[in-house]
Amino acid sequence: MLGSDLPNAVTLLKNLQEQVLAVTAQVQALTKKVQAGAYPTEKGLSFLEVKDQLLLMYLMDLSHLILDKASGGSLKGHAAVLRLVEIRTVLEKLRPLDQKLKYQIDKLVKTAVTGSLSENDPLRFKPHPRNMMSKLSSEDEEDDEAEDGQSEALGKKSVKGVSKKYVPPRLVPVHYDETEAEREKKRLERAKRRALSSSVIRELKEQYSDAPEEIRDARHPHVTRQSQEDQHRINYEESMMVRLSVSKREKGRRKRANAMSSQLHSLTHFSDISALTGGTAHLDEDQNPIKKT
Amino acid sequence: MNDTVTIQTRKLMTNQLLQRKQIVIDVLHPGKATVPKTEIRKKLARYTRPHQMSSVFGFRTHSGGGKTPGFGMTYDFLDHAKKNVPNHRLARHGLYEKKKTSRKQRKERKNRMKKVRGTAKASVGGDKRPKE
Numbered sequence: 001m002l003g004s005d006l007p008n009a010v011t012l013l014k015n016l017q018e019q020v021l022a023v024t025a026q027v028q029a030l031t032k033k034v035q036a037g038a039y040p041t042e043k044g045l046s047f048l049e050v051k052d053q054l055l056l057m058y059l060m061d062l063s064h065l066i067l068d069k070a071s072g073g074s075l076k077g078h079a080a081v082l083r084l085v086e087i088r089t090v091l092e093k094l095r096p097l098d099q100k101l102k103y104q105i106d107k108l109v110k111t112a113v114t115g116s117l118s119e120n121d122p123l124r125f126k127p128h129p130r131n132m133m134s135k136l137s138s139e140d141e142e143d144d145e146a147e148d149g150q151s152e153a154l155g156k157k158s159v160k161g162v163s164k165k166y167v168p169p170r171l172v173p174v175h176y177d178e179t180e181a182e183r184e185k186k187r188l189e190r191a192k193r194r195a196l197s198s199s200v201i202r203e204l205k206e207q208y209s210d211a212p213e214e215i216r217d218a219r220h221p222h223v224t225r226q227s228q229e230d231q232h233r234i235n236y237e238e239s240m241m242v243r244l245s246v247s248k249r250e251k252g253r254r255k256r257a258n259a260m261s262s263q264l265h266s267l268t269h270f271s272d273i274s275a276l277t278g279g280t281a282h283l284d285e286d287q288n289p290i291k292k293t
Numbered sequence: 294m295n296d297t298v299t300i301q302t303r304k305l306m307t308n309q310l311l312q313r314k315q316i317v318i319d320v321l322h323p324g325k326a327t328v329p330k331t332e333i334r335k336k337l338a339r340y341t342r343p344h345q346m347s348s349v350f351g352f353r354t355h356s357g358g359g360k361t362p363g364f365g366m367t368y369d370f371l372d373h374a375k376k377n378v379p380n381h382r383l384a385r386h387g388l389y390e391k392k393k394t395s396r397k398q399r400k401e402r403k404n405r406m407k408k409v410r411g412t413a414k415a416s417v418g419g420d421k422r423p424k425e
Binding site for chain 2: 237238239241242243
C-alpha cells in the first residue's frame with residue numbers, strides 16, 4: 001500500500017463505520033416490525049413476493065462473500081459466487097415483467113394511498129380509444145365553444161362511455177344545378193377518356209413511342225374485372241356456405257364477358273373513338289344502343 | 294362398370310358454435326347428369342361414423358357439365374342437428390313434417406278469431422257453414 005493512499009483509506013474507513021452503524025439501526029428496526037407482523041404479504045402480488053425473497057437471498061450471499069474476503073479468504077470457486085450469478089440472472093429476466101406490471105402496481109398503490117380514484121383520473125382500468133383519437137379533427141365543429149370548456153366536454157365524453165345514441169353526421173346539402181351543357185361536357189370527357197384507351201389509339205401510341213414493345217397476355221379489362229368478381233363471389237360462397245342469387249344484370253354481364261374473352265372478338269370489334277375524331281358515334285349491331293339521358 | 298362419380302372435399306372446418314363439421318364438396322361426374330343429393334349423402338357416409346347425420350345442399354353444376362361443387366355438414370348428435378338444421382332440410386331426411394293447413398284456411402281462422410274476445414279465441418274452430 002502506498003503512503004499517499006493511507007489518509008484516504010483512514011477517512012473512508014471512518015465513513016464506512018458511520019454508515020454501517022446507521023444501516024444496522026435501520027435493519028434492526030425493520031426486523032422488529034416484520035417480526036411484529038406489520039407487513040403482511042399474503043394478499044399481495046406474488047411476483048413482488050418472489051422478487052423480495054430473491055433480493056434477500058442475494059444480500060445474504062453477498063454479505064457471506066464480504067465476510068470471507070474481509071477475513072482473508074479467496075473467492076475462487078466459492079459456492080456463494082455461483083448462487084449469486086444464478087440469482088442475478090433470474091432478477092435480470094424478471095425486469096421486463098416488472099416493466100409491464102409497473103402501470104398496474106402504480107394504480108393499485110395510488111388507490112391504496114388516496115382511497116379512491118377521481119372521475120377524470122387518467123389511470124382508469126379500461127382503455128379509452130376515444131382519448132387516442134386526434135382532437136384536432138373536431139376543431140371545425142367546435143370553434144364556437146369556449147376554449148376552456150372544450151377539453152372538459154371531451155373529457156366528459158370519454159368517461160361516459162359508449163352508451164350514447166348514434167347520431168349520423170350532418171352534411172351540408174348542396175344545391176343540384178347541373179345544366180344540360182355541363183352534362184353534355186361530362187359525357188364527352190368520359191367518352192374521350194374511354195377512346196384514348198381503346199386498342200386503335202394504343203397501337204398508334206406504340207408505333208410512335210420509343211419505349212420497347214411489350215408483349216403481354218392482356219385480356220379485355222371487362223373480362224378481368226368480371227373474372228375478379230366471380231372469384232370474389234366464389235370465395236364468399238365457400239366460406240359462408242351459402243349460395244348467392246344472381247341478378248339478371250349480373251347474368252348479362254357474365255355472358256358478355258364470356259363472349260368478349262374469345263380471341264376472335266377483337267378481330268372485328270373496335271371501340272368507338274368518335275369522341276376524338278369528332279364524327280358521329282356508331283355502334284356494332286350486337287351492342288346496346290347509347291342511352292340519351 | 295366403373296363408378297365414375299367421385300367426391301373431393303375441401304375446406305373442412307369444425308364449427309364448434311353450431312356443433313358441426315362443414316366442408317365444401319366437389320362432385321366429379323364426367324359424362325353423367327347431376328348426381329342426386331341422396332347418392333352424395335351415401336358417398337359421404339363412407340367418411341363419417343354411422344351415428345352421425347349429414348346434410349348436403351347448394352349443388353350447382355358448372356357449365357359444360359362434369360363438376361358440381363356444393364356444401365355438406367355433419368352433425369355428431371341428432372339433437373344438435375334438429376336444432377341447427379333449417380326445417381326444409383330436415384324435411385328432406387324425414388325428421389320434420391310441415392303442417393298442411395293451407396294459407397287461406399289460416400287467414401280465415403285468424404279473421405274469425407278477431408271477432409271474439411279473450412279465451413274464446415282458442416275455441417274458434419273450423420267454419421260450420423256449408424260450402425257455397
